[in-house]
Amino acid sequence: MTFWIGVLAVAVGLMISIALHEIGHLLPAKRFGVRVPQYFVGFGPTVWSRRRGETEYGVKAIPLGGFVRMIGMFPPARETLSEDAAVEQRLRSRGIRGWARNVAEDARAVSLEEVGPGDDKRAFYQLSTPKxxxxxxxxxxxxxxxxxxxxxxxxxxxGLPTLATSTVSRVMPCVASATGETCPDGVEDSPSALAGFEQGDTIVSWGGTPTEDWADVSSAIRSGGTDPVEVVVDRDGEQVTLTVTPALVERPVYDAETGEPVVDADGTQVTEEVPYVGLVALAARERQPVTAVPGVVGEQLRLTAGVVLTLPQRLVSIAQSLFGDAERDPNIVGIIGVGRAAGDLTEASAESGFLSQLTNILLILASLNMALFVFNMIPLPPLDGGHIAGALYEGARRQVARWRDRPDPGFADTAKLMPLTYGVVVLFLGMFVLLAAADILKPVAFT
Known part of the structure; x- marks a missing residue:
């Protein structure tokens, strides 16, 4: 049940994010006088709608996006042909060039169908470049x-959980990854369980060295090796001395700067033997000042942009993992993977309480909104970045004409980009199917 609560929470949050994204288009469009016939969240059959003024607001059945329909997205053709000449031109159009011309003409026609009398100045293409x-x-x-x-x-x-204390949250019963209440046959009891540690113990000193937070504890464990060591803990106000003998276990090696796993020349994960005790720290929530937020947002923006810029090779990698033995790239998932992450993380953090579950859900939504921002800025139609690129091109061309004292070149004929739009849509559909298949057949583990 907890799994599906997480999935539902992120799904609702994502739909709200999409709805607000479309409002971000709707409000300035209305402010500048553009007529907006429709505002919808989702695609496909209409589930609910209601008209307010000249705009129909509603929800559609497939919650994978949304749209604001504005009249006159494309300007009319610079050269107007008679109806007979236009039909003759279409009949003579051959090959890819002819198909592209016809697609552009169809897009212009559909765009201008709703531009009626009195709407000449209310079409999107009539707006200035800044608008x-x-x-x-x-x-x-x-x-x-x-x-x-x-x-x-x-x-x-x-606030985020930090290891700012030296208090024990959990004593692992077994060595390495075993997490049951009793140890399976053949698996040793953990050193901490053998030494008599209890949940809630606060480590005062380790091997005679005072410890103030968990970083001190971890450092003392790693530097102490596997020799028996005396540990003083505060247990219900009383100091208790325990003797623990760490065990050696293999752990993967991670790059200190990037956090990525270190692999050798053969692509094998590098491991090392480290002392292991089997104690889990109690994470205390620590609030950060608001001044820390821009740095975190900037880093998230950098990381997300890095993923988007390397998207083609990452998709190739995912295809190789899907149809071969290569490992799945955990940094890119589809909508199914997002749902799985929401459910898994919500379920895994159930023991830590509501705030931990809420934090995980908000982190997913914050990352998704950052991804929506970066992805939509790709300068390809039908994404917002494609329309932005068209407006910038139009504005730059007019500015150059002014500098050279030449006539206004007019509106940019963005309808000519419709063949590219269809190609991008096909690529996005292919990406969606590939990620969905990978999320189902080779899912990413989030816990």
């Missing part, structure tokens, strides 16, 4: 603001 940019930037910027707001709540309101 077009405000409308198209509005959606992604809302996602960026939402991401920053969610990170602010996580860092400065709830």
């Amino acid at each position: 077009k940019l405000a409308v198209m930037f509005g959606g992604p910027v809302v996602n960026l603001i939402l991401s920053a707001l969610l990170f602010t709540i996580i860092l400065s309101v709830i």
